Amino acid sequence: MSAPAPAFCLMSATETIKHENDPEFVWSVRIVNRLMDVLSNPDLYESNAEPRPSGAAILAAADVLIQVEPQDKDSVEIEPYSGELSLIWRAGKEKRVKAMFGQEKGSYSIYYEQMVEGRVTEHHLEPNANHIYLRERLAWLRG
Amino acid sequence: MCDEESNDIGEIAPDNLVIYRACSRSSFLTPAKDAVAEVAFQKDGQNHKDGLSLAVSVAESIRYLTKNHGVIRILVGDIHRLDRNLEVHFYASDPLHVVIRNLPCMDRALEEKERALMIAAELAARAEIESASPVPKPDR
Numbered sequence: 001m002s003a004p005a006p007a008f009c010l011m012s013a014t015e016t017i018k019h020e021n022d023p024e025f026v027w028s029v030r031i032v033n034r035l036m037d038v039l040s041n042p043d044l045y046e047s048n049a050e051p052r053p054s055g056a057a058i059l060a061a062a063d064v065l066i067q068v069e070p071q072d073k074d075s076v077e078i079e080p081y082s083g084e085l086s087l088i089w090r091a092g093k094e095k096r097v098k099a100m101f102g103q104e105k106g107s108y109s110i111y112y113e114q115m116v117e118g119r120v121t122e123h124h125l126e127p128n129a130n131h132i133y134l135r136e137r138l139a140w141l142r143g
Numbered sequence: 144m145c146d147e148e149s150n151d152i153g154e155i156a157p158d159n160l161v162i163y164r165a166c167s168r169s170s171f172l173t174p175a176k177d178a179v180a181e182v183a184f185q186k187d188g189q190n191h192k193d194g195l196s197l198a199v200s201v202a203e204s205i206r207y208l209t210k211n212h213g214v215i216r217i218l219v220g221d222i223h224r225l226d227r228n229l230e231v232h233f234y235a236s237d238p239l240h241v242v243i244r245n246l247p248c249m250d251r252a253l254e255e256k257e258r259a260l261m262i263a264a265e266l267a268a269r270a271e272i273e274s275a276s277p278v279p280k281p282d283r
Contacts, residue, residue, distance in 0.1 A: 043169040043212060079170050079180075082187055082250070093178070096264065111260050118268040125257035 024066075031065045031073065032058075038078040039085070051083030057101035060108055061085050064099060067131050072138055089141055097137045099129065112137050145188035145248040145255075152193065152242065153235035158220030162197040162231065162241055163204040163273060166212040172275055179215050179270040184263040187250040194232075194242035203239045205278050214278050217270040225269075227262050 035058055038044070045052075053061075064087065065073055077088040087099040098111045110129040114122040126133055156162070164183060166172060171183035186195045197217075198204035205211045219231045222243060230244045247259035 041169075046167045077174060079182060081170075081182055081185065082190075084249075093268065096181075098260070111257065113261060113264055115264060115268065118265060120261045120264055123257065123261045125253060125260065127253055 027073075028062070028066055032062045035062055035065070035078060039080055044080050051103065053080050053083060053085035053101065054103045054105075056105040057085045057103060057107070060101045060106075061087055061099070064108075064131065064134060068134070068138065089138060091141045095141050097134075097141050099134060110134055110137060112140070145186070145191070145246070145251065146194050146244055147188065148192040149244075150193070151234050151236050152244070153233040153238070156219045156231040156233055156241050158218070158223055160199065160219045160231075160241075161216050162199060162219060163201050163214050163216050164197045164270075165204040165208050165214050165278070167208055167210075169212040171215060172213060172272065176213075176272070176275040179267045179272060181260070181263040181267045183215055183270065184246070184266040185249050185259060186246055188248040189250055191248075194244045195246050196240055196242050197231075198240050200239065201273060201278060202281055205280060211277050213275045214273040215270050216273045217266065221269040222266065225262070225265055227265070229262070 039053060039058065042048075061078075065076065068076075072089060075089060077090075079086040079088060083103045085101045089097045094115055096113050096115075100109045100111065101107060102109075108129045109125060109127045110133055111125045112123065113120050164171075166183070168182070170180055172178070173180050184195065198206070201214050204214055219241075222229050222231055228245045231241050232244055234240050234242060247255045247262060249256055249259045251259075
């Protein structure tokens with residue numbers, strides 16, 4: 001199986017090296033490591049031929065996870081699908097927010113839905129997502 | 144909409160038929176393995192040219208896979224009653240397998256992808272877990 005791109009190496013090369021006791025740095029390392037651990041699991045892919053998330057997608061997802069609230073770092077589900085990388089948050093079976101990172105750099109979209117008795121009653125896919133939009137949707141999820 | 148091929152599409156399946164889908168990836172079940180996840184009903188037009196295939200038995204659902212992470216099931220009537228224009232048909236040449244037609248694709252235009260995400264969620268909400276662990280192939 002081909003391993004996901006080395007996201008941590010890319011990040012380290014372009015950023016100022018921080019002290020290992022810096023909480024922000026520790027969070028960053030933990031998040032990237034968690035992403036890499038999950039994405040290296042072959043059980044999440046249908047076959048060896050399935051495209052893996054790109055390095056750009058992994059870095060973008062890590063950047064998002066670094067910025068969300070601590071409870072959202074812990075509750076996130078990480079899901080690869082046909083080269084796309086998704087971060088998913090849920091509120092029971094009623095609400096879902098899904099941030100999706102495509103293979104191309106800058107491909108970041110957010111889908112959200114509300115379900116009532118098994119039927120989606122509210123949904124939207126925002127193609128040009130950013131951190132402000134995600135923060136709004138996560139606040140909606142908890143609301 | 145996808146489903147660009149329709150060469151082997153047979154009769155529509157009856158509402159009282161239970162159909163099965165093998166978990167070809169572990170994420171077809173939620174992390175707690177207590178529910179079916181939406182990704183189980185996502186499809187790409189590139190890989191599913193005639194629709195999303197399922198089987199009429201557990202054994203048939205795993206037959207062509209080298210590995211599985213469990214099996215899920217759903218009632219055909221629950222798919223038809225969604226009122227999302229979905230139809231479940233038998234394959235004309237293989238009555239042990241069915242195909243869900245008119246399911247939007249994830250790899251098409253934005254509007255279709257949004258519908259794909261939404262309908263996948265509704266299907267996952269109706270589907271149930273048949274087995275949350277790998278199902279061995281029967282000895283032949």
